[in-house]
Amino acid sequence: MIELEAWRSTGETFNYAERSIFTRKGGQEGAPALVLIHGFPTSSWDWNKVWPLLARDYALFTLDMLGFGDSDKPQNFSYLISEQADLIEAWLSSEGLQEYHILAHDYGDTVAQELLARDNERRAGSGGDRCRLRIGTVALLNGGLFPETHRPALIQRLLLSPIGALVARFTSRDRLGKNLQKIFGTGTHPSKEEIDGFWGLICRNNGHRIMHRLIGYMTQRRKNRTRWVGALQRTRVPLKLINGAVDPISGAHMVVRYRELIAAPDVSELPGIGHYPQVEAPDSVADVYLAFRRALKPTAAMRSELSL
Template identity: 70%
Template structure:
């Protein structure tokens, strides 16, 4: 585990629309780029337990999206998923990237779906417009991929209601901890250090006031269902789902729907793991991800051998 102080110390600032954004890079220089996209209401620190192992194989990129963690949390922001995708593409382009892989969780899954929708359109178009970024593969952890299977927690429903501003204002660390324990696996609850860190990052930059605005991603999922579910169904890139099965929000019931809607579904189900697999079972997530990428590499090597000219 990388403690929060150490995590922050390695961060950098990227300015997006005149707003400071916390970013972090690491891993193996020159290796394939892997973008890690965090969930709601936490931050990029969610990836600290898998960072060292993934960094042995990949050049890692992550950030606190607008309204999260150590990034800016402006009062007048609509916090649209499309805006978060704009932020990510602007940052990756500034890093000189052209192709990248994605590992996403929760809210980050929805952002990944928007990035995939854009990628699909660019591939279908004869011109890539002003952006040359291309997605190479996508791996998704627990998240609301389908609005019809997302079982929102009570606190999420309250934040989305007219009472949302009051609920956000009076939310406490103890209440947040109780909510987290309810969606983690019974055998893998968050540690006190994790609870303290999550809460500190939520409160940073008057962050509690952003909770109610950020939660509108649940409404956006319904409004954009065709685009974002279609992105999963139409993408030509390899897609992997790694899912904590006992997650009450997006666990086994979401996987069932995923298998119905996504052809040739590649799924790893983690028994007794809840909504935060990368926190609860980091080694299992790393193992599943590396197996996914190894299978991709074998398939690519086989395709190259078949395409190679036969010597006479």
């Protein structure tokens, strides 16, 4: 585990559209680039336990998206998933990357789906831009990949309701802790230090007051279902799903739907693990992810396709 202050102290700032974005890099220079995309309502610190395990094999990149963690949290902002994807592509392009791999969780899954949709369009020659970024592989942790199987927690439904702003204002550290305990596995509850860290990052720059704006991603998922589910169905890059099976939000029931809709699904279910596999079972997540990547054999045809 990397303590929060140590995590912050080795981060950097990326200036994007006059906004300050917290970013962090590590791992092996020159190795394949792996981008870690966090979920709602937390931040890139979610990856602190798996970071050392993945840093042995990859060049790691992560950031706090707009509205999260140590990044800016404008009060009057749309917080569209497409805008978060724009941010990530702008940062990765500024880092000189051409090909990257994705490991995403929760809200980050939806951002990954948008990035994948763009990747599909670029490969088909219909992207409409000059971005040269290409995705090599995508691995997804628990998240609302399909609106019809997403079972939001009560706090999420309240934040999305007409009283969302009031609910956000009166959300507290204790409420966060109780909600996390409900969605973690019974034997893998977050520690006091982790809850303190999560809450501190949420509150940074009055972030708790915009949670009702961030939660709009649930509506966006329904509106863009065809595009984002289609991205998973049409992609030619390898996909992997790593799922905490007892997650009440996007657990085993979501896996059933994934197997129905995704051709030749590559799925690993983690028994007893809830909504945050990377926090609850980092060793298992790293082992499964590394095995997924080792099993891929980059043929000449694949390399040629990725270089297009």
